[in-house]
Amino acid sequence: MKPKYFKFKYGRLKFPVFFPDATRAVVRSLDTTDIENTGTQGVLVNTYHLYKEIGLAGIQKYGGVRKFMDFKGAVISDSGGFQVGSLIKKNPKLGKVTDEGVLFKLDNTRIMLTPEESIRFQMSLGTDMVVVLDDFDAPDASVLENRNSVERTIKWAERSKKEFDRICKIRNLSVSKRPYILGVIQGGRDRLLRKYCIDALSNIGFDGLGYGGEEKVKGSINYDLAQFIRDSTPKDYILYALGVGTPQDIVAMSKLGYDIFDCVLPTRDARHGRLYVYNSDSIKKIDLNEHNFYSTFNPDRQANLSDNSPVSLACDCLLCTRYSKAYLAHLFKINDFSSARLSTIHNLRFYSILMEQIRNTIDKK
RNA sequence: GCUGAGGUGGCGGAGUGGACAAACGCACGAGACUGUAAAUCUCGCGGCCGAAAGGCCUACAUAGGUUCGAAUCCUGUCCUCAGCA
Numbered sequence: 001m002k003p004k005y006f007k008f009k010y011g012r013l014k015f016p017v018f019f020p021d022a023t024r025a026v027v028r029s030l031d032t033t034d035i036e037n038t039g040t041q042g043v044l045v046n047t048y049h050l051y052k053e054i055g056l057a058g059i060q061k062y063g064g065v066r067k068f069m070d071f072k073g074a075v076i077s078d079s080g081g082f083q084v085g086s087l088i089k090k091n092p093k094l095g096k097v098t099d100e101g102v103l104f105k106l107d108n109t110r111i112m113l114t115p116e117e118s119i120r121f122q123m124s125l126g127t128d129m130v131v132v133l134d135d136f137d138a139p140d141a142s143v144l145e146n147r148n149s150v151e152r153t154i155k156w157a158e159r160s161k162k163e164f165d166r167i168c169k170i171r172n173l174s175v176s177k178r179p180y181i182l183g184v185i186q187g188g189r190d191r192l193l194r195k196y197c198i199d200a201l202s203n204i205g206f207d208g209l210g211y212g213g214e215e216k217v218k219g220s221i222n223y224d225l226a227q228f229i230r231d232s233t234p235k236d237y238i239l240y241a242l243g244v245g246t247p248q249d250i251v252a253m254s255k256l257g258y259d260i261f262d263c264v265l266p267t268r269d270a271r272h273g274r275l276y277v278y279n280s281d282s283i284k285k286i287d288l289n290e291h292n293f294y295s296t297f298n299p300d301r302q303a304n305l306s307d308n309s310p311v312s313l314a315c316d317c318l319l320c321t322r323y324s325k326a327y328l329a330h331l332f333k334i335n336d337f338s339s340a341r342l343s344t345i346h347n348l349r350f351y352s353i354l355m356e357q358i359r360n361t362i363d364k365k
Numbered sequence: 366g367c368u369g370a371g372g373u374g375g376c377g378g379a380g381u382g383g384a385c386a387a388a389c390g391c392a393c394g395a396g397a398c399u400g401u402a403a404a405u406c407u408c409g410c411g412g413c414c415g416a417a418a419g420g421c422c423u424a425c426a427u428a429g430g431u432u433c434g435a436a437u438c439c440u441g442u443c444c445u446c447a448g449c450a
Contacts, residue, residue: 023401044400082400094402106402131400184400212400221399242400249399264401271404272397302393340404 002236006180006260008042008074008128009066015238015259018250018355019044019076020267020348024053025069027267027348029340032071038317038345039352042074044262045125047118048083048104052111056121064126076262077127079118079160081184082243085136085214097135099152115156116163123167127179129260131210132160134184139214146188153186154200161204180207182240188213191228198232208238211258221249223256230257247276247354251288254358266351270343273300273332276350278314286314288357294350297325299343304329317349318342 005012020027020035022043027035035043045065054062062068066075084102088095095104101114115133122130135152138145161181168178183201187193201209211229221244233239240260241253250261266276275297280286287293297311307325315321319328319342331339 019400021401028401029404046401049401076400078400083402086400087402091402134400136400210400240400245399261400263399264403265399268398268401268403268405272406273404274398335404337404 002259003238006042006074006128006238007176010072013041013074014359016250016254016355016358017041017074017260018351019074019260019262020351021046021262021264022069023264024049025065027344028271029267029337029344030348032069034341034345035071035348036073038348039356040073040348041352042076042128043071044076044078045127046078046080046083047121047125048080048111048113050077050125051080051113051121052104052106052109056124059121059124064124066126074129075125075127076129076260077122077125077131078242078262079122079131079133079184080113081131081134081136081212084134085138089136089138097152099155101156102133115159119160119163120167123164123171123179129180129182129207130164131182132157132184132206134186134212137186137188137213141188141214143188143190143193146186146190146193149186149188150193150197153184154197154204157183157201157204157206161206180238182206182208182210182238184210184212184242185229186213189222189225191225194225194229195232198229202234202237206237208240208259209233210240210242211244212242221245221253223252226253226258227256247294247351250351250354251358251362254362266347267344269296270347271340273298273343275299275311275343275346277312278350278353280314283314283316283353286353286357288354288361299325299328299339300332301329302333305333311346312350315346315349315353317346319346320349 005014006017019042020040023046025045027043050059050065059065080102083104084097087104087106088097088102094106095102101112104111104113113133118133119130133156135149135156137149141149164181183204183206185194185197185201187197198209211226230239238260239258241258243263244250244253244261245263246265276294277297278286278294279292304325309325310320311325311328312320323342328339328342
């Protein structure tokens with residue numbers, strides 16, 4: 001039976017859950033109090049970025065990332081696998097991928113991240129779920145390249161699991177005390193490859209699998225593939241839609257049975273002046289079954305300077321309960337940091353309301 | 366009043382005889398953003414027509430002049446700033 005809850009150090013969260021990205025142990029422009037006040041239950045931190053900025057010794061000195069941030073919610077750490085795609089495969093000058101691992105060359109630093117080192121670092125972060133290092137497919141990858149990525153991802157998954165087990169044993173972590181470990185599925189749009197990858201990862205043994213790769217990040221999600229992946233994954237596995245997504249993506253993927261989501265969209269969009277707003281005049285009346293259950297709002301437009309109404313009536317965040325569109329527009333206009341903070345708070349509250357609504361109202365197919 | 370400097374698009378500011386509807390900023394407008402190298406990036410920004418290529422018109426205070434050609438040179442007028450009275 002698939003778990004209904006995500007267990008973490010201080011409690012458990014009912015699936016599905018959304019984890020905004022606190023890549024470098026901070027949700028940009030927010031402090032931990034702000035995060036908590038948005039109803040956000042967990043965040044995702046990033047191995048590559050924290051490894052580069054703080055290092056293994058540093059994070060051990062701080063006693064883990066949760067203590068570092070003073071965050072009592074759940075924390076997942078990503079492996080650095082995404083940076084294989086977002087950095088190196090987009091720009092080969094930034095590093096190199098070999099069977100041994102990933103060499104990052106950026107900002108005058110050289111970082112060698114192996115599957116084992118990624119796991120070691122994540123265990124030192126003390127997160128509630130660790131993710132294996134995977135070989136991210138390039139956006140324009142051929143089937144042959146997809147195949148190579150899958151083979152490497154599987155080999156790295158074996159090594160990751162082995163290192164994970166070794167550390168759990170040394171630290172004497174029981175199954176209930178150790179973090180979740182997630183395998184990552186590559187394979188592009190090729191179903192056979194995806195299936196092959198899923199079977200190999202399942203044989204290694206994980207708590208869940210993540211739907212990875214570029215197929216879902218070119219503007220829209222391939223729901224058919226997502227469904228195929230769901231159907232191919234062991235029924236007792238947690239399903240994680242890595243990097244997903246827009247509100248409608250999350251609704252659709254939740255219906256398909258995906259349990260965990262993370263995405264930069266709400267936080268990045270907030271900083272870039274795009275707020276999510278329910279097409280409703282109260283939280284109670286939000287209806288996710290409506291085709292257009294939300295709209296976007298761009299506060300950084302001159303016309304908003306004369307609008308004293310709140311951004312959204314179907315929101316109880318700091319921005320919507322206290323300030324007007326005009327005030328937010330003013331903050332954007334004068335380029336004040338608080339424009340990012342208030343917008344990010346709003347968008348995260350939009351997402352936490354979204355997840356509450358999904359948990360309460362969505363029937364899984 | 367005298368002397369000097371100057372008046373360019375919504376603003377700042379290039380350009381000093383042809384490649385100018387005018388660099389570069391800012392402002393403004395539109396778009397992008399999906400396991401965060403992103404408080405970022407892209408596009409538009411005199412008017413009209415066109416999907417585009419492109420075409421036409423009106424513009425560098427103002428009125429004249431010189432020239433094949435003027436934002437650029439000459440003259441008058443108006444205005445701004447600085448210094449001196």
